[in-house]
Amino acid sequence: MKLITAIIRPFKQDDVKDALSQIGVMGMTVSEVKGFGRQKGHTEIYRGAEYAIDFIPKTKIEVAVTDDLVDKVVDAIVESAKGNKVGDGKIFVTNLEEVVRIRTGETGDDAL
Amino acid sequence: MKLITAIIRPFKQDDVKDALSQIGVMGMTVSEVKGFGRQKGHTEIYRGAEYAIDFIPKTKIEVAVTDDLVDKVVDAIVESAKGNKVGDGKIFVTNLEEVVRIRTGETGDDAL
Amino acid sequence: MKLITAIIRPFKQDDVKDALSQIGVMGMTVSEVKGFGRQKGHTEIYRGAEYAIDFIPKTKIEVAVTDDLVDKVVDAIVESAKGNKVGDGKIFVTNLEEVVRIRTGETGDDAL
Amino acid sequence: MTLRTGQAIAAILLLSPLPAMANEINAGDTAWMLTASALVLIMTLPGLSLFYGGLVRSRNLLSILMQCFTIACAMSLLWFVVGYSLAFSGDGAWIGNLDKAFLSGVTLDSVSGTIPESVFIVFQMTFIMITPALFVGGFAERMNFSAMLMYSVLWSLLVYVPICHWVWGGGWLGQMGLLDFAGGTVVHITAGVSAVVAAVVLGSRNGFPGKPMPPHNLGITVAGAGLLWFGWFGFNGGSQLAADGGAGMAILVTHLSAAAGSLAWMTVEWIRYGKPSVLGIVTGMVAGLGSITPASGFVGPLGGVIIGLSGGVICYFATQFIKGKLKIDDSLDVFPVHGVGGALGTLLAAVFISASWGGAGYAEGVSMASQLSVQAIGVVATVVYTAAVSYLLLKIVGLIVDLRVDGDTEQQGLDLAQHGETGYNL
Amino acid sequence: MTLRTGQAIAAILLLSPLPAMANEINAGDTAWMLTASALVLIMTLPGLSLFYGGLVRSRNLLSILMQCFTIACAMSLLWFVVGYSLAFSGDGAWIGNLDKAFLSGVTLDSVSGTIPESVFIVFQMTFIMITPALFVGGFAERMNFSAMLMYSVLWSLLVYVPICHWVWGGGWLGQMGLLDFAGGTVVHITAGVSAVVAAVVLGSRNGFPGKPMPPHNLGITVAGAGLLWFGWFGFNGGSQLAADGGAGMAILVTHLSAAAGSLAWMTVEWIRYGKPSVLGIVTGMVAGLGSITPASGFVGPLGGVIIGLSGGVICYFATQFIKGKLKIDDSLDVFPVHGVGGALGTLLAAVFISASWGGAGYAEGVSMASQLSVQAIGVVATVVYTAAVSYLLLKIVGLIVDLRVDGDTEQQGLDLAQHGETGYNL
Amino acid sequence: MTLRTGQAIAAILLLSPLPAMANEINAGDTAWMLTASALVLIMTLPGLSLFYGGLVRSRNLLSILMQCFTIACAMSLLWFVVGYSLAFSGDGAWIGNLDKAFLSGVTLDSVSGTIPESVFIVFQMTFIMITPALFVGGFAERMNFSAMLMYSVLWSLLVYVPICHWVWGGGWLGQMGLLDFAGGTVVHITAGVSAVVAAVVLGSRNGFPGKPMPPHNLGITVAGAGLLWFGWFGFNGGSQLAADGGAGMAILVTHLSAAAGSLAWMTVEWIRYGKPSVLGIVTGMVAGLGSITPASGFVGPLGGVIIGLSGGVICYFATQFIKGKLKIDDSLDVFPVHGVGGALGTLLAAVFISASWGGAGYAEGVSMASQLSVQAIGVVATVVYTAAVSYLLLKIVGLIVDLRVDGDTEQQGLDLAQHGETGYNL
């Protein structure tokens, strides 16, 4: 099993959710993060004092999937989150050694 | 060393913390996330406009542990976070290649 | 590629960002978390009712890097986040099987 | 006590030769009108601003506050420059004159009825401040700030000021006997109509109606609602221009209508969805208050309750109709609440003024039917004139600057893009 | 200037044959009473609502706002239907009559003392609005909305209205000479007692007292506190029903008591925990204000300061006792602050009215001891009657609907479960 | 109508033998002054508190609220104990006497001009409450609470009270003919100067000026701004001490100046950065209001607009100068806005009082030049005296307790460290 973590633009969250649902992904976990990268931040001015804000709001989506689904999921995310502008984000894939469903105690692929 | 990540119901946070403390886990990191899964979301109505809110507030707990503790920790979380209803959450286990304690520079099991 | 996750004190965020920028790290993702560990929490009192708050605000920084950079990055974080007091935080290193840049579809080291 | 036809009295006092005595300042009336002015001020800043601000998404909070605040300031200066003079100086049927431009000739000793003219000017100024601030809700979250400012200024000059003159300044509607105690036509219909026209001309927000756009902070919306209710005591009670039984009755019926409108809207929601909501109850409050406004100086307690109940129910269904059926993105429902409520109350005033309903009774030679037709003329004239001029002005402003921000800006939020600030850094 | 015994004067004026002159409206008095009514309104909406709303957990913010708002509206209509009439029309010892039900007979010309009757009605209406809103703090975060609404309406009819009549409407306590200027018994004791009874009948919130339930937004609590102080000028100053030296002195002592109560509570905390807190100081403010309320028309500045200081200290320890010792989950400490403060002030009024303390002095034939015993009777009667009827009503309502939400709802928060909304989408 | 020189009239009335009639209470004037007192109260609590509270970082929100609240309470008691007496009792050139310490002798029947003395006391009390609350903005986010409290009390006694006496209590500046209608010198210059002195003595916040310290919640700042504007009607309008044409004109010019200042500041920003900001417009509002304060009873509408415009522009550049050039961390810009604005208005009052500018006209034998020099003396005396005593007091307090919190506390935030609370648990 793999854990796929995507950092995307916040307003793409619903598109990505829909794309994942369509290919049968049943669950995901989302959080608000701030990103720093090639995409420029912005400037805020308060009573003449200028502040450069480097960190940009991003959304992190984590999806645990069985090995066979990884490529499909990655493709679906790329497709739905793409805007062709710097700052569209990244996808990270890591190995999951175990997954447990708390309610039932099921483990492995069954737990997903 | 393993990193154990649990997605649980927010109000179970204290129970899980207590359960982990009891088996000797000294540290953990917690964050607020929103989950999507089998558990139904809810509907909000504003001046007659209905909005389906699919994402449900969840709490993510991350615990880094030595290999020998993994099973005990997973069991403790399952036990303390279980409510026997859809949406109790999941536990993910990943491998940790290295851990460093910033204050001392200690690494490996010593850093935990 | 590795994913380096550091839990640090919130006010060290800018120092760490600067340190990483200096060694050529181009991107990172930051989020707010609450930590529990050796560092004591605090007490809040509301109309005479005392509440022990165990969880302390921390900042989580995630950086994906190529394998050769891992040690440099870990050192840079340790150096910039250290305050020599309990609670300075921890660094976790995990393996990254794949990285994708959403905008271009590039994968592997190119995507970083 | 004789019936005063609301603020129109001021015009009359200013225009007609009066017995010396009437030109003496009454400290009690003055005390109340100073207070009433402050109360109407708080309705806009921060009342309405917070009410609206809580309803948008957090990235547009500041844009709402900024629009309301800028309008409040710009209208104050406009009133000073020509507005007051055009509305209240001179007795033309269509518009006043420029004799009091820049408030020239207004001194410490100028009197208007039983209060200093300075106080009358400030009181009326707070009305021109709130009216365009109300229509901000119609184009919230997407209008370009400079277009908004240009439009508001032109609109106030070409819509608010003339209609204010027609109704309260000695113009044709007032002369015809239109009953509009505190601004059903002048304030609420004009604001509501202009909001929906702007919503149509600008188009919907991206994602409307499919995408959820829930209020970001209902706590401040309720805070704003409370301040609106509080301030409305000055709005309606102050329109009597005196501290007397008329002001007292105006406040009593205003209060009852607010309560009735709130409970009516809440009840409809409770029946339809099984859940009474806080946004519902405060919206019902505004509906009740908007509806009673034109009638507040004329009707009795029972009339107030009935107007409030009908305002709550009818504005509720109007909201469903505009947004749900017509799919017009009048973002914060200004038209169905203020426009419809204001029209409803203007019409019902003709009914509940009847002494048999506990109202102040019809003027000599006036029947319910004749009064109703005058009221209908007032409503129609206001709707038509406002809609036409608003539409034209938007088109003209649109030739000069973009009416709407671009898609990226809308995405990112107006706060950052247009004002360089963010609402929350918690 | 002669001493007026607070709002009771109104009753007297309404009941007794008066010289014609007294039935003339004074514009200055009217101006002040219009304002005072608005000030008491702002205490409930949004003052108290924000004060309470900030103290609960964020998932119950809207439920608090909703309960306060709904109560305010429902009580306004209740006052219109029968409340005002039962409280202030007729001279029975126990209850008034129905002559003014639906405010029938109240016209533009009706006079009450030196102000229009409409103004007196609105002013008194704001009191019945705030009283049940106060006790919402006792059962916060767990009471079922429909039970809350049913209970509040019945309670106001069967507890507030009769006691209001006893004290201010010509009833037995007023006739006995009870000094309650602005509502120590009528408002604060009744609200406080009912809150603690409800807390006991409903039981504690899940997790109480072990689980931390810190305030979710102290900023809005302080905002609400500021509005309460502001509005209290109208509450106590308006109870004079005139703009005169009595109103001025009432506001002066009210203000001093608020300041003294604030600093007293803060100091106790500072000594006990080493940290003065903002929640502490605003709670002390409410304690000081609640305590001075019954005494505000009678005592002098020094009396005001002493009452404030004792209110701050005694209410502090009462809070520790109820929650810490008795483990009663009167969630927002309504009883120890309002109930205890109101009783304290009612008793101390008998002391500090003494001319030797700078107060207005005793009435003919009254001594400190005799006055104290009247005050004690007033306090005891109010406590006993309120407790008994509140308890009974809760039991009766509990037969019809659930008093409490279920465990899941409490967990999830009342906002979403009962009102279908969430407070914050930042 | 004759010109009153602001609050100084009160002193005169208290000091001089008056015809019997003048000692009669006017209900209208009293109604207005009761209201005006409440309005000034709301400026501090919660107006200014929210305005400032939103500007700091979230971890210091409560410390700001706490400081403002504690000051408000402590100053009220100080006023009761000796403040009022030293300021307004006795006719010394430098300071009053102690005859009215503890407000002894103030009864229900005490009269001051046409209002009860109790009302005059409360009104003036609200001024001593807000003045030190204003300077909290200078040392925000770093001053130790106990030092803050000690300093504020001493400062009020040794700076505010004497200067209040000099200007309004019959002291040398008033006698010299200084025009300060509502507190350009007494309130705004003293607060502004003290703020910048404290900023220098305490040193900058850690990280200033490099580290971004954006406002944490501009929504509550705007809410506070709205309440300030609302309350300022009482501040300036109440300084007339009567409900008459003078009060009306004061409010009219105050309002116009606020609007003009807002738009001026906004326009400068728009030109310089391409973006008008909400923080900018509300700051301009305060600048406009602060500037008109000393002049509000003397100038006409045109004067009000001009003073507002200059206030907005000049305070803007003063802010850039102090923070940007001099790198003085007067955290919330109290000096450039209040100090500079107050001085500006005090000087401009001498110009725009001229009848040729629509003002009230000079007193007999006074020319613009002579008045200007009196005004300049007033400004300089206030600046020098305030700076010297503030500096000394800070040094003395610093010997007793730490003026500043330590670095860790500043890091963690004052809320938790000093008050044991957190602002937000959302």
Ligand SMILES: Nc1ncnc2c1ncn2[C@@H]1O[C@H](COP(=O)(O)OP(=O)(O)O)[C@@H](O)[C@H]1O
């Ligand atoms: N090396 C990295 N480690 C972790 N997160 C990163 C890294 N590089 C980028 N990110 C995340 O991805 C987001 C987008 O990256 P950015 O460089 O701005 O654009 P792009 O993804 O188009 O190359 C950043 O805001 C950050 O959250």
Ligand SMILES: Nc1ncnc2c1ncn2[C@@H]1O[C@H](COP(=O)(O)OP(=O)(O)O)[C@@H](O)[C@H]1O
């Ligand atoms: N495949 C997944 N990847 C990541 N998170 C998941 C996944 N499936 C579920 N979750 C998380 O677990 C939570 C609970 O899952 P859900 O399907 O609702 O119930 P259960 O855990 O009882 O099967 C979700 O809200 C989500 O946060």
Ligand SMILES: Nc1ncnc2c1ncn2[C@@H]1O[C@H](COP(=O)(O)OP(=O)(O)O)[C@@H](O)[C@H]1O
């Ligand atoms: N075993 C752990 N797993 C996950 N996070 C941990 C663990 N131990 C500590 N942390 C995180 O690191 C932070 C600092 O740890 P702490 O024990 O307080 O100090 P130190 O890092 O100096 O030993 C904690 O607040 C927590 O967020």
